[in-house]
């Protein structure tokens with residue numbers, strides 16, 4: 014599966030843009046602020062019906078305009094399918110496939126798998142555990158709707174329990190009901206995360222070591238109250254504190270995920286290039302995970318990938334993407350010379366777009 018054509022109207026800095034893409038490597042080059050990342054985001058949008066970067070949909074509409082439209086043609090063995098997304102200020106977004114309106118986004122998302130490596134991913138390292146949990150839950154959910162259901166229901170239970178904890182007339186019996194649900198759902202979430210990480214972490218570690226040439230050791234560690242068979246007792250023991258502070262201080266929503274290099278937090282001890290390597294390895298491992306479970310190769314977006322990496326790491330990543338493992342790839346870089354040189358080494362099947 015690959016994105017054959019893209020047409021943009023009033024999306025971010027583009028009034029109009031149209032391109033025909035290679036099923037292999039597409040590189041976007043041009044100075045800062047010319048819209049390289051925005052093109053990648055348009056591709057992301059067509060796969061996930063939302064932007065990777067903008068927190069609200071209207072931010073994607075070009076300044077001074079009233080609507081935006083993205084049109085794509087995805088192609089695979091079964092033929093071409095046209096998708097169309099449009100958004101008018103003050104109205105609901107519409108998503109159409111082959112002219113037919115898509116009612117539930119759930120039935121659309123997953124049809125065109127995609128993995129993005131972007132400088133914005135550094136939040137995964139810099140911020141607290143919640144983003145890392147969200148990332149892991151997102152990857153697990155891409156292949157398990159039960160996991161997604163459990164995560165959504167658990168979040169709702171926490172919300173209700175927190176409201177209850179703040180109610181002066183609250184009774185122990187009332188909290189018991191929520192604790193039971195928290196334990197049931199929390200254990201399901203824990204098991205989903207745990208069995209995912211068992212398969213994922215070795216692939217991640219190997220990818221990191223391949224890119225870095227085997228210097229430092231990267232790792233991901235996961236700790237949860239559900240490692241203890243008596244998670245219910247831990248939750249119960251935390252109740253007095255929960256009532257005092259007015260929120261749920263323990264549970265699957267507080268599970269800890271640590272990213273480390275040689276045992277130390279990447280956030281504090283990793284150099285910029287090592288952090289970038291960490292995130293790239295994380296996303297490439299995500300790519301392998303999706304491929305092995307679904308048998309399909311996601312579209313891969315590599316935004317500003319070469320910035321901060323030394324030449325050995327760049328060459329290794331390019332040698333990877335050149336093989337059969339990957340399908341369609343989009344690469345952005347400010348330096349046209351570097352792109353041209355790298356593409357020359359790739360042989361046939363690439364297109365360069367200069368913005």
Ligand SMILES: Nc1ncnc2c1ncn2[C@@H]1O[C@H](COP(=O)(O)OP(=O)(O)OP(=O)(O)O)[C@@H](O)[C@H]1O
Nearest residue numbers: 025026045046047048049050051072073074075076
């Ligand atoms: N809604 C919008 N309307 C108009 N312009 C926008 C909108 N959203 C973003 N832009 C502009 O799009 C421009 C291009 O952004 P983009 O991030 O794609 O650049 P880039 O080519 O990736 O640059 P860099 O090399 O710095 O990463 C920015 O100058 C930004 O201000």
Ligand SMILES: [Mg+2]
Nearest residue numbers: 049050316317
């Ligand atoms: Mg950019």
